[in-house]
Amino acid sequence: MSNIRAIRGMNDILPDETPYWQFLEQSVQRVLASYGYGEMRLPVVEQTELFKRSIGEVTDIVEKEMYTFNDRNDVSLTLRPEGTAGCVRAVIQQGMLNVPQRLWYAGPMFRYERPQKGRQRQFHQVGVESFGIATPDMDAEIILISARLWRQLGIDDSVQLQLNSIGSSVARTAYRAALVEYLEQHAAVLDQDSQRRLHSNPLRILDSKNPDTQALLDGAPALADYLDEESRADFARLCELLDAAGVPYVVNPRLVRGLDYYNKTVFEWVTDRLGAQGTVCAGGRYDGLVAQLGGKATPGVGFAMGMERLILLLIELGVVAGTSSVADVYVVAVGDEAQRTALATVEKLRDQLPDLDIVQHAGGGSFKSQMKKADKSGARAALIWGEDEVAAQVVSVKPLRDTGGDGERALQQTVPAEKLQETLCAVLAG
């Protein structure tokens, strides 16, 4: 057993789970297309510099969670830890910013963290980004998309929208100073982590899980009081639009986000069904990012959702992801002659019924063992070619499951090849 194993935190997704993935991916495609969003396919590797400049030098992601290495030309590359940076890079590089853009992408992201429930080192996100619209109607659109997707997936009762505005960077700087001043007076009460953050990233203290710290924050200056006029107005308008559209939300004045590029609107969709990693989707506005990465100043809003977490939720809630049994039909063929006939006939059948899933028995074996395989495949019917069938130039169609609810099983039928399609369809139709 000292074989090669998968890298820690990088999981194989097996056929018993892929139906959930397909269900999620199809839902995502449908919903985003219905809002006029175009799909991007982006590289998994980018220059390290891109992430440093967008996510922020002092964030945990950049400081300790990136998979970074040098290529053969000694250029520092990084496996993308999130999608927005690469999307922005592409949109600048491809000259797409003359007009507003509505875009989305999906794929693997990489972060060197300790794996736990709902978190792995290779994980998958769907990202949705909108460029070129600065007004809060676009924030609302972005949120409506996510809300519709939850409905589509059947998990809308289990997720809650939390909303906040973190204002302009000027407003945030002023607030940060006030917050630090307050907290320094009570530094003794602060937990270790928060003390550390006091100077590196004080805003993050706001969403600390430590109850004592939270209690201390009750007396702290409020971010909302420091917001600039425009942020305040935009946030009010966003709330108004969400109210009108009937999307419930909770304003969480202590919601900030970890990535440096956000301003104004930030939001998270959270659930209490997944243990500690309850954020299933998160995003916000990033009006400065495009310019920061060298493009012409262009506002943006977007969000990312964690596919593993959504799938955990689908499983947890027992949302059925469309039953996908291995096959509709299993083909039994005993002997060389039978196998030859079966193979050729079944190919024709696939031409006629391309939506039917047909498994052809392979590997030989007795009649009995092939029948066992047919049963275990979950197929609803078996097609049987044995010596008798070959000699008589016919094929047997045998139902394997109860069709009605009455426990009655239809009888096996033996028909010439020309009648196969018709007979099989009749049997499958019950």
Place this chain on the structure above:
RNA sequence: GUGGCCGUAGCUCAUCAGGUAGAGCACCGGAUUGUGACUCCGGAGGUGGCGGGUUCAAGACCCGUCGGCCACCCCA
């Protein structure tokens, strides 16, 4: 990076004052000649994560290491 729990057949787990391993499921074969499911019978499959230590003897005890799960940190 920190902490807790865990590591025995493909899967879920057991046994025992420490004396060189077992069940269920799954898999393969059989129960009168060509028919699955239920039942019965049989079979294959484990250097007990790896390395070291204690002992006459270790899967069981100790140490280390690797891996898993959950939580902290952080984040989707």
